[in-house]
Amino acid sequence: MSTLSHSGDRDGGLERIYVWELPVRLSHWLIAVSIVVLSVTGYYIGHPFINVPGAARDHFVMGTVRAVHLYAAWIFTAALIVRIYWWFAGNAYARWTDFIPVSARRFRSLWNSMLFYSFIRRDPDDYPGHNALAAGSYAMIFAVYVLLIVTGLVLHASEVPPGSPFHVFGALAPWFFGLPMARLIHHVAMWVVLIFVVVHLHFVLLASLIERVGTFESIFSGYKFFPRKKPR
Amino acid sequence: MSKSRLTEELEHRGISRREFIVFCAAMAAVLGLPEEATPAIAAAVETEEKPILIWLEFQDCAGNTESLLRAGHPTVADLILDSISLSYHETLMAAAGSQAEDVLAKTVREHKGKYIALVEGSIPTGADGGYCTIGGRAALDIAREICGNAAATIAVGTCAAFGGIPAARPNPTGALSVADAVPGVRNLINMSACPANAENITALIVYYMTLKRWPPLDQYRRPMFAYGKTIHDNCERRAHFDAGQYVEAWGDEAHRQGHCLYKMGCKGPATSQNCPVVRWNEGTNWPIGCGHPCVGCAEPNFWDTMSPFYERLPNVAGFNVGSWIDPVGLGLTGLVAAAAALHGVGEIVRHRVGLGPVSEDGSET
Ligand code: SF4
Numbered sequence: 001m002s003t004l005s006h007s008g009d010r011d012g013g014l015e016r017i018y019v020w021e022l023p024v025r026l027s028h029w030l031i032a033v034s035i036v037v038l039s040v041t042g043y044y045i046g047h048p049f050i051n052v053p054g055a056a057r058d059h060f061v062m063g064t065v066r067a068v069h070l071y072a073a074w075i076f077t078a079a080l081i082v083r084i085y086w087w088f089a090g091n092a093y094a095r096w097t098d099f100i101p102v103s104a105r106r107f108r109s110l111w112n113s114m115l116f117y118s119f120i121r122r123d124p125d126d127y128p129g130h131n132a133l134a135a136g137s138y139a140m141i142f143a144v145y146v147l148l149i150v151t152g153l154v155l156h157a158s159e160v161p162p163g164s165p166f167h168v169f170g171a172l173a174p175w176f177f178g179l180p181m182a183r184l185i186h187h188v189a190m191w192v193v194l195i196f197v198v199v200h201l202h203f204v205l206l207a208s209l210i211e212r213v214g215t216f217e218s219i220f221s222g223y224k225f226f227p228r229k230k231p232r
Numbered sequence: 233m234s235k236s237r238l239t240e241e242l243e244h245r246g247i248s249r250r251e252f253i254v255f256c257a258a259m260a261a262v263l264g265l266p267e268e269a270t271p272a273i274a275a276a277v278e279t280e281e282k283p284i285l286i287w288l289e290f291q292d293c294a295g296n297t298e299s300l301l302r303a304g305h306p307t308v309a310d311l312i313l314d315s316i317s318l319s320y321h322e323t324l325m326a327a328a329g330s331q332a333e334d335v336l337a338k339t340v341r342e343h344k345g346k347y348i349a350l351v352e353g354s355i356p357t358g359a360d361g362g363y364c365t366i367g368g369r370a371a372l373d374i375a376r377e378i379c380g381n382a383a384a385t386i387a388v389g390t391c392a393a394f395g396g397i398p399a400a401r402p403n404p405t406g407a408l409s410v411a412d413a414v415p416g417v418r419n420l421i422n423m424s425a426c427p428a429n430a431e432n433i434t435a436l437i438v439y440y441m442t443l444k445r446w447p448p449l450d451q452y453r454r455p456m457f458a459y460g461k462t463i464h465d466n467c468e469r470r471a472h473f474d475a476g477q478y479v480e481a482w483g484d485e486a487h488r489q490g491h492c493l494y495k496m497g498c499k500g501p502a503t504s505q506n507c508p509v510v511r512w513n514e515g516t517n518w519p520i521g522c523g524h525p526c527v528g529c530a531e532p533n534f535w536d537t538m539s540p541f542y543e544r545l546p547n548v549a550g551f552n553v554g555s556w557i558d559p560v561g562l563g564l565t566g567l568v569a570a571a572a573a574l575h576g577v578g579e580i581v582r583h584r585v586g587l588g589p590v591s592e593d594g595s596e597t
Binding site: 047058059060062121162180202 | 289315439451460465471472475478499501502504528531533537557558560562564568575579580583
């Protein structure tokens with residue numbers, strides 16, 4: 001019988017810990033849904049695979065897809081801004097200090113998690129928030145999000161009407177060696193994010209299976225369940 | 233009012249008053265000015281003192297000169313640029329050799345700080361400037377002297393504006409744009425494109441003659457009237473782009489129907505120019521109009537950044553990454569997903585058969 005999964009029964013029940021506050025859950029799901037929408041529409045924009053027959057005036061396929069991509073991009077950006085704001089305003093599990101390992105405690109967590117994931121250590125980190133390894137990967141993926149947003153804005157700047165404030169982002173085009181290279185970076189970053197999504201899903205479900213603390217459910221409810229600490 | 237020199241020239245060449253006014257109206261259109269601007273332009277062009285132009289050719293193919301001449305019948309535009317005010321242009325002037333150089337020296341001496349320098353071609357700095365010399369002087373020397381003493385310098389064509397093809401990787405001659413070769417040059421205006429559109433060059437000069445100032449510029453010092461919008465924004469195939477109708481192969485049905493060239497690598501969405509509006513060869517046609525995707529010739533470093541011309545995505549120094557990044561990305565994501573699913577199923581099975589994780593005291597569960 002697993003002490004991890006069922007010790008609660010023995011040691012006087014489970015403790016309910018509020019880990020993910022509403023802004024964290026909300027931004028998580030807005031980011032998740034917009035990533036799916038942005039990837040599908042983005043792939044079509046890069047490779048318009050639908051062959052539209054008939055007269056041009058009767059159709060607006062690319063136009064619609066681009067509009068959806070644009071609105072989803074705004075939702076994505078807004079959600080990311082909320083999440084980054086919550087890095088400074090949220091609870092301990094949401095704060096930036098939990099994402100970028102600057103304290104000795106987080107370094108230890110990083111080390112333990114690395115040992116756990118490389119099958120050297122058999123018990124997972126029992127910290128209610130992110131383990132330091134996962135959190136570090138989220139911090140990196142946030143950087144990729146920012147890269148996606150910036151390259152997106154640079155590409156967007158070339159198509160806004162004259163006088164739009166978004167023209168200012170055109171000034172960043174040389175940073176990316178021109179618009180085509182900005183577009184290529186936008187593509188590569190999308191694949192990095194999609195691979196991250198797959199790995200993320202995998203680890204969340206696996207953690208739920210092994211750790212039995214409600215990891216998967218916590219992103220809906222906000223709560224995780226831990227066995228009450230026995231006195232050591 | 234006595235006849236101006238221009239009016240005489242026009243009569244001499246058999247160009248009617250009507251044709252002249254049509255030209256002025258066309259200039260107003262290119263500049264995005266209202267119709268009422270036409271008389272003002274006509275008055276300025278007719279009566280104002282013409283600016284003195286010096287046309288320098290360095291590391292180039294003379295394509296801009298060709299564009300300007302637009303072989304065939306002389307137009308009012310040629311007349312204004314060529315007969316009236318062009319003091320020095322090696323390719324066009326009758327004088328040659330030291331005679332030509334004397335004209336240049338004399339013009340610079342007499343009109344110092346007042347003339348307009350037009351530069352065509354990039355300026356090589358390699359081999360101590362030995363890659364391009366005129367009358368024994370390095371291009372860099374000449375550019376610094378002539379542009380340095382000009383009221384304004386117009387870099388005509390992408391080579392002069394951004395280095396262009398000579399400056400493309402690996403840039404064997406150390407070619408520079410005017411901006412880089414003559415730092416701090418006064419009133420530099422970049423008229424990029426390969427070649428620059430004669431209509432725009434003429435419009436720029438006419439703007440200056442009419443309003444006595446230079447037009448608003450974009451971040452690459454190109455006039456907004458000609459480079460304020462992308463090709464894609466004014467493209468006649470845009471309706472097909474928005475509908476989702478694309479050419480997939482040269483000569484396919486969509487190509488014959490004039491559908492969008494996006495999938496054939498069109499760089500119209502990344503290129504700022506007024507080609508779709510002004511067109512070429514006196515409005516006859518333009519590249520996309522005749523079925524060829526835009527190659528982005530008006531943009532900085534287009535030879536490096538916009539190539540391959542028939543692909544949507546660029547290459548990264550030697551890797552043919554543009555064409556395979558998305559299939560590879562898709563494949564990698566699929567592989568990772570398959571591995572994750574396999575591992576997941578394995579874990580579930582392991583737990584079912586009781587090989588779950590080990591508890592702290594080391595006993596298996
Ligand atoms: S042909 Fe090129 S510029 Fe024209 S609509 Fe298509 S992508 Fe845009």
